[in-house]
Amino acid sequence: MERRFILGMPVDAATYSSAVELAARSVDSHTPLWIMAVNPEKIIKTMDDPLLRRLLLKAGLFIPDGAGILLAGKLLGRPFPGRVTGADLLEALVGEAAARGWKIYLLGAAPGVAAAAADIWSARYPGLVTAGVRDGYFTEPDEPGVVAEIRSAGADLLFVAMGSPRQEKFIEKYHRELAVPVCMGVGGSFDVVSGKAQRAPVWMQRLGLEWSYRLLKNPRRILRMAALPRFILLVLAVKLRLLKIGEEQK
Numbered sequence: 001m002e003r004r005f006i007l008g009m010p011v012d013a014a015t016y017s018s019a020v021e022l023a024a025r026s027v028d029s030h031t032p033l034w035i036m037a038v039n040p041e042k043i044i045k046t047m048d049d050p051l052l053r054r055l056l057l058k059a060g061l062f063i064p065d066g067a068g069i070l071l072a073g074k075l076l077g078r079p080f081p082g083r084v085t086g087a088d089l090l091e092a093l094v095g096e097a098a099a100r101g102w103k104i105y106l107l108g109a110a111p112g113v114a115a116a117a118a119d120i121w122s123a124r125y126p127g128l129v130t131a132g133v134r135d136g137y138f139t140e141p142d143e144p145g146v147v148a149e150i151r152s153a154g155a156d157l158l159f160v161a162m163g164s165p166r167q168e169k170f171i172e173k174y175h176r177e178l179a180v181p182v183c184m185g186v187g188g189s190f191d192v193v194s195g196k197a198q199r200a201p202v203w204m205q206r207l208g209l210e211w212s213y214r215l216l217k218n219p220r221r222i223l224r225m226a227a228l229p230r231f232i233l234l235v236l237a238v239k240l241r242l243l244k245i246g247e248e249q250k
Helices: 016-029 040-048 050-056 067-075 086-100 113-124 140-153 166-178 189-194 202-206 210-217 219-225 227-248
Strands: 003-006 009-012 033-038 061-064 103-108 129-134 157-161 182-185
Touching (some): 003 067, 016 086, 016 182, 033 086, 113 189, 140 166, 157 166
Parallel strands (some): 009 061, 033 182, 103 129, 103 157
16 A cells, blocks of 8 residues: 655555455464554654654554544645544454454553453454453553563454553564564553443544544643644645745746
8 A cells, every 4th residue: 555654754545444454464474563543643742752753653554543634635635545543443453353263452441441342342243352451550560571461362463552652662662572463552442442431423533523522521632632733734834845846846
């Protein structure tokens, strides 16, 4: 699939089917694949933190998660086929795991949440094999034990729900040591699947307004949301620069 760059960050022109197929090839060949959802907030974080940028660039698949990413693609003349949200790709991968006999491991969230999500998925997808679950309440000294636990479980897919950038730092640090072909950070998805949190209504998802729903639910997110207008302004600046270059070359 084609790879584009938005403000220096890779974003792949992925679809749900192409992302699932790439994961399948990774599982079949047992080669590492780190799937990362890219949104405006994450891109702004990498612009302010060069070390984080270098870390995130080690991912293997960058999915266009966020209406702002799709808008940026259009503004820069490189539109994406569509939005691929981390939450929906997670659901697609869990369904595919059940169909293909892949084993999944759920890491993160508060105590009991990952287990609740696993129970719901097991009921939703008969035949799903959950290799293990563990909450995200552990410290850096605990990490070797957590890694050993996951490695011994023999999972094919690891979903890490510890928030960004903690989940990305964990995956980057231990992906190869974990011996799990596919790793993906999934933020607060276990909370949604377990019923602890609610996702935006479908109509808001389709319009790319999930960010506004999350803001209404948690007004303290307003500071994080400040990244969106900054992102758009920076993309517009790139657009104007490209137009200027185009005019000069005529």
